[in-house]
Amino acid sequence: MRVRLKGVNRVSKRLADGSSVTYYYAWKGGPRLPGKPGAPEFIAAYNAAVAERLQPPPGTLSSVLRAYQDAPKFQDLALRTRRDYAKHIAKIEEDFGDFPIAALSDRRTRGEFMNWRDRLAAKSRRQADYAFAVLALILAWAYDRGAVPANPCERPGKLYRSTRVDNIWTAEDEAAFLKVAPPHIGLAFMLAIWTGQRQGDLLRLTWKAYNGSTIRLRQRKGNVPVEVPVGAPLRAILEATKREAVTILSTTRGTSWTESGFRASWRKACEAAGVEDLTFHDLRGSAVTRLAVAGAQVPQIAAVTGHDLKRVETIMRDHYLGRDSALAATAIRLLEAYEGRTKIPN
Template identity: 60%
Template sequence: MRVNLKGVHRVRKTLANGRTITYHYAWRGGPRLEADPGSPEFHQQYVAAHDVQKQRPIETLAAVFLAFEQSSDFTSLAARTRKDYAKHLKHIETEFGDFPISALADRRTRGEFLAWRDRVGTASQRTADYRFAILARILSWALDRGLVTANPCKRPGRLYRSTRAEFVWKDADETAFYERAPEHLHLALKLALWTGQRQGDLIALPWGAYDGRYIRLTQNKSRSKVGKRTPKRVVIPVGAPLREALDALKAGYETAGMPLPATILLTERGHSWTSDGFRATWRKACAKAGVEGLTFHDLRGTVVTRLAIAGASVPQIATITGHSLKDVEAILDAHYLMRDPEMAEAAISMLERDRKL
């Protein structure tokens, strides 16, 4: 019986004679397993390697990073989050893999970590903040489990500050996208503008989430500290323009005698989207449409703005988008409605109607 061994790292190599072989390691960076995969000897070598690893004292941060990657806190993250973590963790480990755990309690250590963040920040403040947040999260996890005695990275503040006040899709941007972007992306824009949901939730949205009146979905994005997912269930009434588009598409499948696909949004070839595939295609479509400086995520704030201008209250907006009340208020106060003339005009119109009564 073949046993699936967790964490085995595979590396493919092309030999001088052109033949390709695969080397197997007990884990990424671990010892190589010489036996044939699937054999009893292979399993014995794997178990022996991990036994040695467990007995080895945790003396440097490299061991902490490895323990975190093997924990449920890491493996339970969304696939994209794990991918992002792994990419940045390589840079963190290069810098601090040999850092002694015993030095974490030294007060000078925090300064050393912050100096590293500042160096990374000279190239990208957002990257620096993200890597530092990952390091802080891992050390917090390790502290809770007694692997380290201090976390000198907690509450560091942020280098990157951005209100994105001007990053709102205007009517002209929407019109340009519908006129010039590929037709198979039109429904994605309409879904985003009438639900206020994130890209990942919309490209994974199944037809079963739509019942003709409502879209029901469970959001799968962090709402607190980095990497900590707290899924939230939202029920969104479907506005007439979106309902007409969905009903027409659904009727088209029925007329053609075709079963509904797994997801509502599909690629040009009729396949479900991958996150990276959609992101790249969306970026090219925006460039073709002349929509510059705006991302798909900006549509989420745009919906908050439009709902507020239409007269929706903060609780009503939060019910639709899934934001907390505090987040909606922050968006309206500092991010998207900073002295927005449309909001001012709507307010004056309301006052005019009131004074005519």
């Protein structure tokens, strides 16, 4: 069987004696290959040339980017995260692949990278921040290992600011959604709002994780173990759900969801309910909000959702609770109760 090698450049020449000869090169301008196509020495020389070409020049940012993608730090990330990172890494390599590692300690380098982020922001500030964050974390990884002399991308601040005060699932949104959502999608909603977990973790959640009173899981992001007590409304739905698949959440065919399939069905349910500008991920923040409105403290909320304490405080302060009147009302009721029990001395 003849193997077709991609990119091989064929050049025919006429010799002085009138005969013609064909030379083969690994690619246009590449090294000349010995023998004829299909011969063992020809294939070996081609593979060696391609392998050498794929190796990034030493001392360049490309070599750092490739090393990071081969490292456990990258390989241990969730599949979707690796795909997102790889997309941004490809862009970084396209724009800065030949950037000298030695130049990272130059004071002007930070400005070069910041200007690059500004150019990306012309299309999307959020994606510009993401790409810059990926570059920063790779350089931090390399700096810790002595592979680069400096990390000029530390603490850049953000271009994209999301105010998610209005991106809370209200009781009205919940009622509208559950009224039209099919039961298997409604179950996903209830799991999310009563546990505060991410979509990916909930789609992977098996029936073995539920013991009738708690749900135990290990979050993919951060590898955080969580044990969530199951509230009565969620417990009632779980107990009434047929266990057709290994996972708690399943399709109408009784099979586990793919992420793309679930997102498509979720989107249809939102459209049918007339719910706009709200995502599944907003349920995680909404769970934080509801727990806070109910009087739960930061450590209690973190124990349910798996956030670290600072992240819960940030969500409450910056994104979700800044204008929540119910939270303010709860605070005043607590104050009234306290003042009613405590006599102020004359």
